Amino acid sequence: MKKGKYLVVFLVFIVSVGLIVINFPSDPTATNGEKVLVQQSLKKGAIVPKEAQPDIVGKSAITMVLGTNEVIYSKDANARRYPASLTKLMTAYLFAKYAKPNDIIPYTESAEQQPAFSLGKNFGPVYVGETMSAKDVMDALLLYSANDSAYMIADFVAGSKDKFVQMMNDEVKKLGLQGTHFMNPNGLQNPDHYTTAYDLAIIGQLPYSEAWSRETMGTESATIKFNQSNKLIHIKNRNSNLGKYGNVAGKTGYTSEAGSCLFNIDVRDGKTIVGVIMDSANILNSPQMYSGMKKIMDYSFNEATPVVYENAGTTIFDPTLTYKLFGFFGPTRTVKVPMVLNNNIMYYNNSENNEFSNVTLDTSNLTAWDCIFNKDKINVKFNELKYSKDYSVTPQISIGQLIEPMIFAYILLVIAILSALLFIIMLIRDINKNKRRARRRTRKNHR
Numbered sequence: 001m002k003k004g005k006y007l008v009v010f011l012v013f014i015v016s017v018g019l020i021v022i023n024f025p026s027d028p029t030a031t032n033g034e035k036v037l038v039q040q041s042l043k044k045g046a047i048v049p050k051e052a053q054p055d056i057v058g059k060s061a062i063t064m065v066l067g068t069n070e071v072i073y074s075k076d077a078n079a080r081r082y083p084a085s086l087t088k089l090m091t092a093y094l095f096a097k098y099a100k101p102n103d104i105i106p107y108t109e110s111a112e113q114q115p116a117f118s119l120g121k122n123f124g125p126v127y128v129g130e131t132m133s134a135k136d137v138m139d140a141l142l143l144y145s146a147n148d149s150a151y152m153i154a155d156f157v158a159g160s161k162d163k164f165v166q167m168m169n170d171e172v173k174k175l176g177l178q179g180t181h182f183m184n185p186n187g188l189q190n191p192d193h194y195t196t197a198y199d200l201a202i203i204g205q206l207p208y209s210e211a212w213s214r215e216t217m218g219t220e221s222a223t224i225k226f227n228q229s230n231k232l233i234h235i236k237n238r239n240s241n242l243g244k245y246g247n248v249a250g251k252t253g254y255t256s257e258a259g260s261c262l263f264n265i266d267v268r269d270g271k272t273i274v275g276v277i278m279d280s281a282n283i284l285n286s287p288q289m290y291s292g293m294k295k296i297m298d299y300s301f302n303e304a305t306p307v308v309y310e311n312a313g314t315t316i317f318d319p320t321l322t323y324k325l326f327g328f329f330g331p332t333r334t335v336k337v338p339m340v341l342n343n344n345i346m347y348y349n350n351s352e353n354n355e356f357s358n359v360t361l362d363t364s365n366l367t368a369w370d371c372i373f374n375k376d377k378i379n380v381k382f383n384e385l386k387y388s389k390d391y392s393v394t395p396q397i398s399i400g401q402l403i404e405p406m407i408f409a410y411i412l413l414v415i416a417i418l419s420a421l422l423f424i425i426m427l428i429r430d431i432n433k434n435k436r437r438a439r440r441r442t443r444k445n446h447r
Helices: 002-023 084-098 134-144 147-158 161-175 197-203 205-209 211-217 287-303 351-356 399-446
Strands: 036-040 060-065 071-075 104-106 131-133 221-225 232-236 247-255 259-268 271-278 307-310 315-317 320-324 332-336 339-341 345-347 357-362 379-384 387-395
Touching: 036 315, 060 197, 060 287, 071 197, 071 287, 071 351, 084 134, 084 147, 084 161, 084 197, 084 205, 084 211, 084 247, 084 259, 104 134, 104 147, 131 134, 131 221, 134 147, 134 211, 134 221, 134 232, 147 161, 161 197, 197 205, 197 271, 205 211, 211 247, 259 287, 271 287, 315 357, 345 379, 351 357, 351 379
Parallel strands: none
Antiparallel strands: 036 357, 060 071, 060 271, 104 131, 221 232, 247 259, 259 271, 307 345, 315 339, 320 332, 339 387, 357 379, 379 387
16 A cells, blocks of 8 residues: 555656656757847947037047946047057057066167167267156156157067067957057158057057056156266147146157147046047147147037937847756746846947947846846847947836746646655654664563
């Protein structure tokens, strides 16, 4: 009788599990499809009101928020142009990264060969073998924009110009910038030496992130010294905006091919914005370059206002998600789960953002059960090249939608679980009975 009792319970368990396996197999097509869903720019080709943004002489320009890289103003910012001495922003960063202010830097043959503006040609002669402190070399590079100081740095840091240029281009690759290629450390004209306003806005943040190059970028004047001759040179920062309108750092550049170029970092009311203007009027330190920078900075701080990119309440994605029938185990099924935005996605309406923005949803580790039990943690990501921000979404699905189509499977699972529990209870009870009987027999035998 006991064996029959166990057999009945065991058969109930086997039949229940068997019915689940037979009637509810995994969907062979059950995958999440694309791991990252991408909604391309909704604003591609959108009109940027001319009256809304300032008109400037510079052919390319951009402003972006320091650190987040959110673009506020853009004018042909991804066009390849010659950077002239704005190249020295990358040179300064590598120098600050691999040298210390009190290092002694020799004046090399390659430095001596550089044209004006340079220490040797404009304040010379400077002889090969002369030395300077690294701090003075950095001052010469960023304040006076000395072409020979860039080669002093290249030789000291990398051993040669070519190896240093490789380091510069390696940094560009690390940053993921597509529009930049360097051929020398000082920015003298070369057809294969180019960048973009967007890329320069990213690159220029690098020396600003290093303490002693940042301090130099904000220095109005300095006295530098040649150690062997004890000669002193007084130099001023070529950035005429420094100290005005919140400008705390910058770098100028000019060649006849590049025109006037300017990199600025301004701080106003606790907000820090990076600005770049390229190929302004074809004169050194062009007044239009400085007035243009003031225009786009004033606009970025005071006038630019984010507008709606995508409205709250919009079904931004409708992914097909997988889920295991019983949570962590069981047959795999799929279900469509609409994702509704909880808040407006906001952005600055400019040509850069209209061209390159998108919204993404990473579904690689997202299941339908997550949309039930972890729905407060699901976000889509709004992207603008190197700027991104998360926005929460609400999955439009309930636990009933997952359970109802397969309610019979859940009933069978409950029966299987109950039968398994009953089997265990019966087994434990019979084991305890046998133990008690054995103890009684043992006591009788001892009497």
